[in-house]
Amino acid sequence: MPRSRISEELREIAGAEAVLDGAEDLMLYEYDAGLSTGTPQWVVFPETTKQVSRIAQLASRMNVPLVPRGAGTGLSGGSIPRAGGIVLVFSRMTKILEIDAANRRAVVQPGVVNADLSAVVARHGLFFAPDPASQKASTIGGNVAENSGGPHTLAHGVTVNHITGLEVVLPDGGVVQMGGKAADSCGYDLTGLFVGTEGTVGIVTAITVKLTKVAEAVETLLAIFHTIDDAANAVASITAGGITPVALEMLDGKTLRCVEEATHAGYPMDSGAVLLIELEGLREAVTEQAEAVRAVCERHNAREMRRAANEQERQLLWKGRKTAFAALGRLAPAYYTQDGVVPRSHIAKVLRYIETVAQKCNLQIGNIFHAGDGNMHPCILFDMRDPDQVKRTHEAGRMILTYCVDCGGTITGEHGVGMEKNELMPLLFSEDDLEVMKWVHDAFNPKSVLNPQKLFPTPRSCRETNVAGGIGGSR
Amino acid sequence: MNPRGSNFTGPDRPTWDLYSKCIHCGLCLQQCPTYRVLGREADSPRGRIYQVLQVDAGRLRIGDSFVTHMDRCLGCRACETACPSGVQYGRILERARAEIESNYQRPWLERRLRDWFFTRVLHRRKGLERWAKWLRVYQRSGLQKVARASGMLKLLGLDKVEALAPQVDRAFFFPHLGMLYPAEGEVRGRVLFHVGCIASVAFTGLNEATVRVLNKNGFEVFIPRAQRCCGALQAHAGYREEAQRMARRNLRAFLEPNRDAIITNSAGCSAMMKEYGDLLQDNPKYGEHGRDVASKVKDVTEFLAEAGLRPPQRRLKARVTYQDPCHLAHAQKVRSAPRELLKALGAELVEMAHPDYCCGSAGTYNVTQNELSMKILEQKMDEVTQTRAEIIATANTGCMLQLRAGVKARGLNARVAHVIELLNEAYEDPPAAAEEQHSRHRRKRASHVPSS
Numbered sequence: 026m027p028r029s030r031i032s033e034e035l036r037e038i039a040g041a042e043a044v045l046d047g048a049e050d051l052m053l054y055e056y057d058a059g060l061s062t063g064t065p066q067w068v069v070f071p072e073t074t075k076q077v078s079r080i081a082q083l084a085s086r087m088n089v090p091l092v093p094r095g096a097g098t099g100l101s102g103g104s105i106p107r108a109g110g111i112v113l114v115f116s117r118m119t120k121i122l123e124i125d126a127a128n129r130r131a132v133v134q135p136g137v138v139n140a141d142l143s144a145v146v147a148r149h150g151l152f153f154a155p156d157p158a159s160q161k162a163s164t165i166g167g168n169v170a171e172n173s174g175g176p177h178t179l180a181h182g183v184t185v186n187h188i189t190g191l192e193v194v195l196p197d198g199g200v201v202q203m204g205g206k207a208a209d210s211c212g213y214d215l216t217g218l219f220v221g222t223e224g225t226v227g228i229v230t231a232i233t234v235k236l237t238k239v240a241e242a243v244e245t246l247l248a249i250f251h252t253i254d255d256a257a258n259a260v261a262s263i264t265a266g267g268i269t270p271v272a273l274e275m276l277d278g279k280t281l282r283c284v285e286e287a288t289h290a291g292y293p294m295d296s297g298a299v300l301l302i303e304l305e306g307l308r309e310a311v312t313e314q315a316e317a318v319r320a321v322c323e324r325h326n327a328r329e330m331r332r333a334a335n336e337q338e339r340q341l342l343w344k345g346r347k348t349a350f351a352a353l354g355r356l357a358p359a360y361y362t363q364d365g366v367v368p369r370s371h372i373a374k375v376l377r378y379i380e381t382v383a384q385k386c387n388l389q390i391g392n393i394f395h396a397g398d399g400n401m402h403p404c405i406l407f408d409m410r411d412p413d414q415v416k417r418t419h420e421a422g423r424m425i426l427t428y429c430v431d432c433g434g435t436i437t438g439e440h441g442v443g444m445e446k447n448e449l450m451p452l453l454f455s456e457d458d459l460e461v462m463k464w465v466h467d468a469f470n471p472k473s474v475l476n477p478q479k480l481f482p483t484p485r486s487c488r489e490t491n492v493a494g495g496i497g498g499s500r
Numbered sequence: 501m502n503p504r505g506s507n508f509t510g511p512d513r514p515t516w517d518l519y520s521k522c523i524h525c526g527l528c529l530q531q532c533p534t535y536r537v538l539g540r541e542a543d544s545p546r547g548r549i550y551q552v553l554q555v556d557a558g559r560l561r562i563g564d565s566f567v568t569h570m571d572r573c574l575g576c577r578a579c580e581t582a583c584p585s586g587v588q589y590g591r592i593l594e595r596a597r598a599e600i601e602s603n604y605q606r607p608w609l610e611r612r613l614r615d616w617f618f619t620r621v622l623h624r625r626k627g628l629e630r631w632a633k634w635l636r637v638y639q640r641s642g643l644q645k646v647a648r649a650s651g652m653l654k655l656l657g658l659d660k661v662e663a664l665a666p667q668v669d670r671a672f673f674f675p676h677l678g679m680l681y682p683a684e685g686e687v688r689g690r691v692l693f694h695v696g697c698i699a700s701v702a703f704t705g706l707n708e709a710t711v712r713v714l715n716k717n718g719f720e721v722f723i724p725r726a727q728r729c730c731g732a733l734q735a736h737a738g739y740r741e742e743a744q745r746m747a748r749r750n751l752r753a754f755l756e757p758n759r760d761a762i763i764t765n766s767a768g769c770s771a772m773m774k775e776y777g778d779l780l781q782d783n784p785k786y787g788e789h790g791r792d793v794a795s796k797v798k799d800v801t802e803f804l805a806e807a808g809l810r811p812p813q814r815r816l817k818a819r820v821t822y823q824d825p826c827h828l829a830h831a832q833k834v835r836s837a838p839r840e841l842l843k844a845l846g847a848e849l850v851e852m853a854h855p856d857y858c859c860g861s862a863g864t865y866n867v868t869q870n871e872l873s874m875k876i877l878e879q880k881m882d883e884v885t886q887t888r889a890e891i892i893a894t895a896n897t898g899c900m901l902q903l904r905a906g907v908k909a910r911g912l913n914a915r916v917a918h919v920i921e922l923l924n925e926a927y928e929d930p931p932a933a934a935e936e937q938h939s940r941h942r943r944k945r946a947s948h949v950p951s952s
């Protein structure tokens with residue numbers, strides 16, 4: 026079927042205004058927040074599950090790739106139409122369908138922005154716990170697909186722990202309901218299976234989320250250290266000592282200085298590293314734990330301890346943390362973030378290794394990460410106009426991830442595999458492991474119509490389109 | 501299409517240094533009013549910057565598509581507030597728009613209208629005065645009533661736009677040019693006042709209030725005669741050279757020694773004047789001087805909050821919500837000053853959910869992009885209504901017009917006022933002085949010879 030016929034059918038399904046197929050419009054959907062690029066042939070903005078289902082049927086019938094996209098804040102190219110095709114954007118499916126405060130549930134469409142949901146349910150004393158640093162922009166559909174985490178993952182878990190039900194459109198257009206409002210449904214836990222599949226198994230059109238009660242008391246501390254080593258060792262001691270912070274984040278000196286310029290949050294400009302530590306719970310317990318944290322940090326040579334005196338100061342400290350990646354954009358026109366996970370006791374060692382990689386590859390690397398989870402986020406800065414730097418950047422990324430795996434960790438904690446880390450999957454999984462995953466994929470998405478060439482290592486022939494060409498080439 | 505070179509042609513174009521600061525993280529998307537309404541990447545800050553980049557890379561033409569998306573931008577600069585990477589979006593936008601004006605043919609009528617408004621009406625006081633008088637005749641002679649009742653405006657598609665035009669004053673502010681108004685009580689400082697162009701014909705009362713409040717607070721005010729429109733509307737529309745002309749004139753007019761500050765009461769004006777250094781950066785003769793003048797510019801709310809108010813006699817017993825003008829909050833980062841002034845008046849301040857979301861006014865935007873502007877206003881009015889405020893305070897004339905249209909459309913029983921108007925009402929004159937106050941402007945025709 027010629028292109029124009031597909032355009033016509035898409036317009037018939039979603040409405041003329043809701044379909045883009047001109048080159049000048051399509052180029053706006055060839056990027057996300059990562060490094061890869063790929064241009065679609067169509068972009069559609071569906072409004073209903075029915076429309077999504079009909080679009081899926083069309084794509085399957087025509088064998089055209091179909092790629093879901095939320096806000097495009099993904100860092101691994103998940104929403105990039107690597108093999109062309111149709112991009113489905115959820116910016117018109119942004120309704121909160123139901124708030125059931127008594128049972129602490131809400132049902133939302135996939136395009137609802139993470140922070141918006143928390144803002145709306147705040148009047149019930151509730152919030153949506155997954156808090157990726159991108160929460161002011163990223164969609165709950167995207168969070169589900171990536172199984173996103175955030176600073177508070179340490180206490181609250183990742184997205185999957187907060188989803189009880191999904192409505193999913195399969196590549197053939199079938200609509201299935203997985204789970205529901207109950208915390209635990211009988212039969213296979215398809216909801217759990219689905220979360221984190223990065224848009225390669227089905228398209229989410231409605232999500233039942235768990236809402237969490239806002240804690241009685243919260244205490245936010247900033248521990249300032251002269252050296253990265255001291256800060257890293259303090260992390261290991263805090264968690265080993267039976268203290269359970271809800272968030273435990275680390276920012277190194279380089280990052281701090283950028284963040285301070287961007288937010289004026291009051292971070293010290295001259296320190297080696299800081300830890301941002303948050304405690305939550307009943308008032309007395311929190312005060313007690315805060316004292317314990319202070320003692321541990323001081324034992325590890327903390328230069329100074331600060332405490333957010335009110336909600337405003339607390340928000341400012343968090344703003345600094347949540348804008349940290351992007352603040353590094355002040356140092357270079359592009360960055361490449363990794364998110365390997367390592368056991369907490371190895372953090373200091375891994376940070377030292379990252380520093381040697383930076384020197385070896387002659388690149389700047391900033392570190393802002395979920396220290397409590399051992400989820401490293403080395404942020405490699407580079408200029409995409411210099412092909413040699415781009416090459417070194419990828420080399421550095423690969424070295425760091427390999428090291429994380431060697432330390433008993435994994436290649437991604439939360440940013441997903443997408444098309445930026447799929448070739449690294451064999452580092453972590455045996456052929457058999459991958460084969461089983463592939464079964465699941467094929468059971469739902471046998472023709473690879475949905476989001477092709479993602480997550481799994483590609484056959485050699487497809488590989489040259491991977492990262493290195495990406496935004497470096499066209500930007 | 502030009503596969504090799506840039507499609508930008510001018511010397512003052514958006515450069516790699518400016519746009520490569522954007523690392524396409526997307527954190528600005530939800531802060532952008534046009535993205536919130538349209539949900540399209542092309543109408544988001546990240547998308548607009550990407551399009552600029554593609555034009556510079558020769559991959560995108562300065563054609564209908566590019567122009568449509570750049571035209572839809574409000575220039576509110578909420579994206580700058582949101583951007584952790586420090587992208588100076590306003591500078592990119594102004595330069596991109598200047599490129600559009602020199603490389604893109606707008607339809608004949610639109611071109612004529614734009615040229616007329618930006619280089620004639622705003623260029624000189626005479627032009628503005630003439631235009632305002634015509635508008636006044638239309639509004640006051642009964643012609644407006646006839647036009648509205650006859651349905652003629654609807655027929656021409658002008659009905660919505662017409663409702664947004666400022667109500668022209670009976671008396672303009674122009675006679676105050678060249679005048680000196682002495683401080684009351686102990687003198688705390690001497691300032692210059694930039695009166696604003698639209699404000700001079702449609703907000704005379706506000707300008708008078710500004711002078712009076714400054715005087716009441718111990719500041720002597722001089723209003724240089726040779727001053728011109730600040731150039732903001734021109735710069736935002738892509739008439740960068742015209743804006744530079746205005747800036748140069750103003751630099752000369754405001755070259756008054758021994759003055760503590762240059763005051764404006766419109767956020768759009770103070771934002772522009774604070775950026776004269778950037779506007780004239782390529783002009784060695786004016787660049788430095790531009791930065792000097794820029795450093796003295798203060799929004800009146802910022803200035804008064806810093807100086808500290810003399811306690812007013814009356815208290816404002818009302819529920820007030822404050823709308824942040826974009827060019828105050830995002831462009832100048834002034835947020836707390838107007839709120840402090842309202843609190844000093846004793847007002848009960850109730851915040852909207854997003855006081856710093858744009859109201860959709862944005863200079864001439866509510867006229868040129870009426871439909872989108874009205875959608876943005878709808879969202880704003882939803883939030884305003886929820887506060888149940890009796891007074892909607894703001895600090896920019898454009899926002900006042902837009903919010904008034906919103907209040908009217910909703911049939912709300914709320915007053916829209918400038919923070920300075922509320923302050924003015926709180927300062928009483930001693931009974932004997934009240935009569936004198938009336939004729940005050942006459943008598944104060946100063947011996948001071950304006951420099952022009």
Ligand SMILES: Cc1cc2nc3c(=O)[nH]c(=O)nc-3n(C[C@H](O)[C@H](O)[C@H](O)COP(=O)(O)OP(=O)(O)OC[C@H]3O[C@@H](n4cnc5c(N)ncnc54)[C@H](O)[C@@H]3O)c2cc1C
Binds near residue numbers: 098156165169
């Ligand atoms: C500055 C910054 C900070 C970040 N911090 C964090 C962090 O702390 N933790 C974290 O986990 N991530 C973080 N991220 C990564 C990213 O924001 C998350 O992965 C987020 O969940 C992506 O949401 P999105 O709406 O932007 O999805 P997109 O980027 O648009 O898409 C992501 C994936 O989801 C799929 N998808 C989207 N919608 C659907 C749907 N309805 N059905 C099926 N599949 C769908 C897409 O196909 C794609 O594979 C950060 C990103 C940035 C730029």
Ligand code: SF4
Binds near residue numbers: 351521524584585
């Ligand atoms: S927040 Fe800044 S860096 Fe991020 S996409 Fe927007 S403009 Fe670009």
Ligand code: SF4
Binds near residue numbers: 579589
């Ligand atoms: S200036 Fe305002 S309208 Fe324009 S891109 Fe930025 S946020 Fe959007």
